[in-house]
Amino acid sequence: MAKPISIEVWNPNGKYRVISTKSMPGTRWIKLLTDQDCRVEICTENKTILSVDDILALIGDKCDGVIGQLTEDWGEVLFSALRRAGGTAFSNMAVGYNNVDVNAATKYGIGVGNTPGVLTETTAELAASLSLAASRRIVEADQFMRAGLYDGWLPHLFVGNLLKGQTVGVIGAGRIGSAYARMMIEGFKMNLIYYDLYQATRLEKFVTAYGQFLKANGEQPVTWKRAATMEDVLREADVISLHPVLDKTTYHLINKERLAIMKKEAILVNASRGPVIDEVALVEHLKVNPMFRVGLDVFEDEPYMKPGLADQKNAVVVPHIASASKWTREGMATLAALNVLGKIKGYPIWTDLNRVDVFLDENSPPPAACPSIVNAKQLGISASKL
Numbered sequence: 001m002a003k004p005i006s007i008e009v010w011n012p013n014g015k016y017r018v019i020s021t022k023s024m025p026g027t028r029w030i031k032l033l034t035d036q037d038c039r040v041e042i043c044t045e046n047k048t049i050l051s052v053d054d055i056l057a058l059i060g061d062k063c064d065g066v067i068g069q070l071t072e073d074w075g076e077v078l079f080s081a082l083r084r085a086g087g088t089a090f091s092n093m094a095v096g097y098n099n100v101d102v103n104a105a106t107k108y109g110i111g112v113g114n115t116p117g118v119l120t121e122t123t124a125e126l127a128a129s130l131s132l133a134a135s136r137r138i139v140e141a142d143q144f145m146r147a148g149l150y151d152g153w154l155p156h157l158f159v160g161n162l163l164k165g166q167t168v169g170v171i172g173a174g175r176i177g178s179a180y181a182r183m184m185i186e187g188f189k190m191n192l193i194y195y196d197l198y199q200a201t202r203l204e205k206f207v208t209a210y211g212q213f214l215k216a217n218g219e220q221p222v223t224w225k226r227a228a229t230m231e232d233v234l235r236e237a238d239v240i241s242l243h244p245v246l247d248k249t250t251y252h253l254i255n256k257e258r259l260a261i262m263k264k265e266a267i268l269v270n271a272s273r274g275p276v277i278d279e280v281a282l283v284e285h286l287k288v289n290p291m292f293r294v295g296l297d298v299f300e301d302e303p304y305m306k307p308g309l310a311d312q313k314n315a316v317v318v319p320h321i322a323s324a325s326k327w328t329r330e331g332m333a334t335l336a337a338l339n340v341l342g343k344i345k346g347y348p349i350w351t352d353l354n355r356v357d358v359f360l361d362e363n364s365p366p367p368a369a370c371p372s373i374v375n376a377k378q379l380g381i382s383a384s385k386l
């Protein structure tokens, strides 16, 4: 017999059984569920990534909803099991849901929640941090210092790139890409070039107005340009940050050929999803272009790095922590829990993803709505009038 999975139980007599495959930050999410008659079971297994079999064991014979993680493979097997257990609700604790087969979930009548909005600024701030760390060689310099190698100021020591007045390129100017662009424009007076399938009207208006403000104050105005092709961004920008969703159109968006058209001293940042970059090609490019630098939060085969990447001094690497601020992680847990609760209770779908903060106010009860269910339309969930 398979070894039972260890769990922590809240409100054991609750009517609805809701599982969280991981412990999540904060306690509000637990209270919101237990106050609404849910028995909450949190997996406490000492294992970073649960297998499909582990999750099947957690779902068991009766389960109304599951909060899962982006490291898990949510497809046919798990959704059919959840349905058999009487479940109708699933939420990723993430905005991206490339680990979820939404069609399979829809086939079994299961809603797929995600957590947009609450991680926008936090993720953009990490992308900005990686941009700075890579352009000013912070990690290399830190290692040098700790190794006791510093024996005095030198004109050539860790010379990097100045950002002010340079061009920042954004690929995928959605919520996070636009927030990142603003940080780099406001903070470092960079000019913007972006590529997206859609026009980023609000971002364009902001840059225009900010440019006018700078001009009125006797400073060089910033400018923006919407590129016709992604290659235009790659050729022109000094710092390029990737923020698209991961899907068929963005898999290996950055490959050998596209790396080759970038400036030799460009900075490339990825805080979207690992497979957006062909990591093998990137390692080769870093090897032959020592002044080309990269800041990576995500990797093609997480938790692994492709061979050779760890040896490259011109790469700054962090373990998928872009959304890791306390406020954001607690908010993500809350939104994921409310997606599951709302689907179980038959609540309508919230329609304004720019206003998810109403779900996060600790001093008032959240609206009776599902914050974000990506297959709401396919499942015929009505729109909230709140």
Ligand SMILES: NC(=O)c1ccc[n+]([C@@H]2O[C@H](COP(=O)([O-])OP(=O)(O)OC[C@H]3O[C@@H](n4cnc5c(N)ncnc54)[C@H](O)[C@@H]3O)[C@@H](O)[C@H]2O)c1
Pocket: 095, 096, 097, 116, 117, 119, 123, 171, 172, 173, 174, 175, 176, 177, 195, 196, 197, 198, 243, 244, 245, 246, 249, 250, 271, 272, 273, 297, 298, 320, 321, 322, 323
């Ligand atoms: N590293 C992390 O921890 C972390 C945290 C949050 C989000 N993310 C990733 O960031 C992604 C973006 O999040 P968001 O909230 O900004 O989503 P969003 O939907 O607001 O923005 C995504 C943008 O990508 C654009 N896009 C789609 N296909 C494209 C293509 N082929 N070329 C160019 N642009 C394309 C879309 O038009 C959209 O504007 C998520 O899907 C997720 O994978 C990562």
